[in-house]
Amino acid sequence: MAFERASIRIRVEDIGLLRDVSAAVRKTVKYGQIAASIAEVGLIEPPVVARDAKDPERYHLLDGYLRIDILKARGELEVVCLVALDDEGFTYNKRISRLATIQEHAMILNAVKKGLSEERLARALNVNIDSIRHKRTLTQGICAEAIxxxxxxxxPIATFAELKRLKPLRQIQAASDMNAMNKYSISYAKSIVAATPEELLAEPRRKPSRGLTEDQLALMERESATLDREFRIIEKDYGSDHLVLTLAVGYVRSLLGNARAIRYLAQYHPMILAEFQKITEFQAAA
Structure with missing residues (x-):
């Protein structure tokens, strides 16, 4: 378990901060959205703290600096917090999952289902009501597997609009490609759509891509298919190749830890020694 079983109410003054929130941060859109959300519907996600090693009645804040700063500005004296079982103040992001686009969509649908109006949601998130309505229909037209x-x-929300232009099978392929490349930008989505055969589009192309002929589009489709096949082959062999590389680098590092080996290489094979040193330095930097 990463947290104590129950959340607890803590005095704000008993929470120690590792850093301050700057005036510039207080002017950001994100800060304004959090402040509007707290004012409208209260604190949704509790801050995360760790107990002080010497005084268990005092705490160190791990996650929630903006929320605590806003609560202080509102004059709040206490706050409900999650208590972590270990202090990872500098690496705590591995415990925190930021709200993904589809998760935000599900949260909005759930809030509306429970009776929260679109107007109040817009005020809570400090956004235009049209944005809330757009997010409500985010996944309409996208198959469950791709979701x-x-x-x-x-x-990005605009990427989902591009996915809706594809048939379900192609949507799954596109989502898989995005995950494999760890790339979700609108430009990448547009390139996938542009390289998609006509029979895999949900509707005929609205208009030819600017500056591209039908022959060029066909060439892009073939190159995209070839690239996808080559990527799958590389992905299949990546694990074993990475293991071999790791073992090889480990051997080179141990070799360079031997003074006699270094003297021999320096005397008879200085260029090889230089390359070995580059390999170990690069691995250390990575």
Whole structure:
């Protein structure tokens, strides 16, 4: 378990901060959205703290600096927090999952289903009401398999609009390619759509891509298919290749730890020694 079983109410003054929130941060859109959300519907996600090693009645803040700063500005004296079982103040992001696009969509649908109006949601998130309505229909026209592939990814909203132009099978392929490349930008989505055969489009192309002839589009489709096949082959062999490389680098590092080996290489094979040193230095930097 990463947290104590129950959340607890803590005095704000008992929470120690490792850094301050700057005036510039307080002017950002994100800060304004969090402040509007707290004012409208209260604190949704509790801050995360760790107990002080010497005084268990005092705490160190791990996650939630903006929320705590806003609560202080509102004059709040106490806050409900999650208590972590280990202090990872500098690496805590591995415990925190930021809200992905589809998860935000599900949250909005759930809030509306429970009776929260679109107007109040817009005020809580400090956004235009049209944005809320757009997010409500985010996944309409996208198959369940593609949604599942992207459910925990930070995908731009405009990318989903491009996916809707594809048939379900191609949507799954596109989502898989995005995950494999770890690339979800609108430009990448547009390139996938442009390289998609006509029979895999949900509707005929609206107009030819600017500056591209039908022959060029056909060439892009073939090259995309070839690239996809080559990527799958590389992906299949990546694990074993990476293991071999790791073992090889480990051997070179141990070799360079031997003074006699270094003297021999320096005397008879200085260029090889230089390359070995570059390999170990690069591995250390990576």
């Amino acid at each position: 599942d592939l992207l459910k925990d990814k930070h995908v």
